[in-house]
Amino acid sequence: MTNRPAIPSRVKRKIRQRCGFGCVICGLPIYEYDHMPGFANVKRHRANEITLLCRQHHGMKTNGLITEDQVKDANRNPFNLQSGSSSPLSLMFNGDSPEIILGEQTFTCDDGRRPAVMVPVMIDRQVPFGFTLDTNGLLLNLDARNSKNQPVLQIKESELVVATSAWDATMVGSKLSIWNEARDICLELEFQPPNRIVLQKYDIKINGKSLGISPKGVVIKGQDVPAITLSGGGTVSANVGMLVGEHPRGLSVGIKVG
Secondary structure, three states, X not given: OOOOOOOOHHHHHHXXXXXXXXXXXXXXXXXXXXXXXXXXXXXXXXXXXXXXEOHHHHHHHHOOOOOHHHXXXXXXXXXXXXXXXXXXXXXXXXXXXXXXXXXOEEEXXXXXXXXXXXXXXXXXXXXXXXXXXXXXXXEEEEEEEOOOOOEEEEEEOOEEEEEOOOOEEEEEOOEEEEEOOOOOEEEEEEEEOOOEEEEEEEEEEEOOEEEEEEOOEEEEEEOOEEEEEEOOOEEEEOOEEEEEOOOOOOOOEEEEEO
């Protein structure tokens, strides 16, 4: 319906939080907004009348394979709120040369060994995110946490899971955004299969050192580390793009700090 007014952003946010950031039936974190009584019948956007359904279950409801009462039952007890996190979403990556874009900086790796690792930033031997280069493809790993150190997004071997402890989370197309309680975007990334991931914003702390990623570049600072900024369009090819701390044995390093 081209004349249907858009659902207000604040209403959408209430629906996402209530439904646990996923389809209320299966928990998939890619979903559509469904008016349970049908928009044509009510002609309004009320949060308590709208739920989240993945494309498959939305289509099944449209085709009469799922009843409105079944959807309402699932809406009262959303799948993700039962487990505390969304159902895993498999991300399809492959190829021999992964790329991670941080702001304007490109990190890649030409290591021909399998398995091998590709880490854009390593701090005190801890890896906030990166690829594992395996014989079966590229496996992405990422662990994003809020200010209380609670996991809000985890990607383990290319399986994405959103925790219901997140204040808000959306996945529009291939772009994933996570908001903190201050309503600021704390993580924004875009998946670009088959071999690229773009991080536009990410803020984490490791051992008293902070890592900040924005479209302007990458900033690392801490008590025993001078603030350093990587900005401008450049490419670093190594197992570890930027290293803070001890040099890991057997891995090539592009830039070492301290």
